[in-house]
Amino acid sequence: MNKQEFLEQLRQGLRGLPREDIEERLTFYSEMIDDRMEEGLSETEAVAEIGDVREIISQIREDVPLTKIVKEKIKPKSPVKPWVIVLLIIGFPLWFPILIAAIAIILAVYIVFWSVIISLWAVFASFIAGAFSGVCSAVYFLICGKAVTVLSMLAVGLLCAGLAIFMFFACLAATKGVIWLTKKAAIGLKHMLIGKETA
Amino acid sequence: MDIQLKRGLLDVCVLAAIKDKDSYGYRIIKDMKPYLSLSESTLYTILKRLETAGMLTVHSVEHDGRLRKYYHITDSGLRRIEEFKEDWKEILSIYRFVVKEEDNE
Numbered sequence: 001m002n003k004q005e006f007l008e009q010l011r012q013g014l015r016g017l018p019r020e021d022i023e024e025r026l027t028f029y030s031e032m033i034d035d036r037m038e039e040g041l042s043e044t045e046a047v048a049e050i051g052d053v054r055e056i057i058s059q060i061r062e063d064v065p066l067t068k069i070v071k072e073k074i075k076p077k078s079p080v081k082p083w084v085i086v087l088l089i090i091g092f093p094l095w096f097p098i099l100i101a102a103i104a105i106i107l108a109v110y111i112v113f114w115s116v117i118i119s120l121w122a123v124f125a126s127f128i129a130g131a132f133s134g135v136c137s138a139v140y141f142l143i144c145g146k147a148v149t150v151l152s153m154l155a156v157g158l159l160c161a162g163l164a165i166f167m168f169f170a171c172l173a174a175t176k177g178v179i180w181l182t183k184k185a186a187i188g189l190k191h192m193l194i195g196k197e198t199a
Numbered sequence: 200m201d202i203q204l205k206r207g208l209l210d211v212c213v214l215a216a217i218k219d220k221d222s223y224g225y226r227i228i229k230d231m232k233p234y235l236s237l238s239e240s241t242l243y244t245i246l247k248r249l250e251t252a253g254m255l256t257v258h259s260v261e262h263d264g265r266l267r268k269y270y271h272i273t274d275s276g277l278r279r280i281e282e283f284k285e286d287w288k289e290i291l292s293i294y295r296f297v298v299k300e301e302d303n304e
Contacts, residue, residue: 025243035224056239
């Protein structure tokens, strides 16, 4: 592959990133190839030393933050035509509520996930409280001298403590699951915006 | 190696490569080669990060009818190297402690 082909493939692969970003990277790689050729390598050898262009593209895509891609995506490609602005203003009562609703739905789904997590932890907390109050009332009835009540309170307390331990691991797993899901969703969004790797 | 640790190491390595005189991309890679191999895209990310952090500045110089970017270390970059040296004195003493514990086992 010669330098021109390499740079062209790189440019194609980085489509979707901000233009200045792409230009800066291309200049960087172009300089790297030129410097190698100055050392006596042939053009093809110099390009080969830089590495596989597809690998370079996928590494760059991973490095670029999501916010940068989103910013580039919502930036209009060509100057906005007047009639588009007029249409946007006239259509405002229509598209604005839809947009708000869409955002609200996504937010709501996310909140629902976290509510489940919070309620799981609440159950965990109540088991702890149950264990604590069970033991406390056992001590109280011991002072009062009611042997049967002491035993039953102690039993309830220990049961709660046991359940709390199980609950703790369940809560931990569920929390980790939701965090993992959030990360996956962010990566999915990134792919949706810049498209899957183009071979 | 731990990714956070490696990132910090690479930053300081690149700063060290431009410490004595300004350098350019390919020479930085060549100078570092005996110690660690660095891909172009990794170097680009590091240079960008250091530039944003104000630890180096970039200027273009004409060379052989084309432009070449030179990287110049700033005071804050030099301070980073000094900090690194201090940190590693501490890390080395911890390392000696860890190794000694293992030898005694």
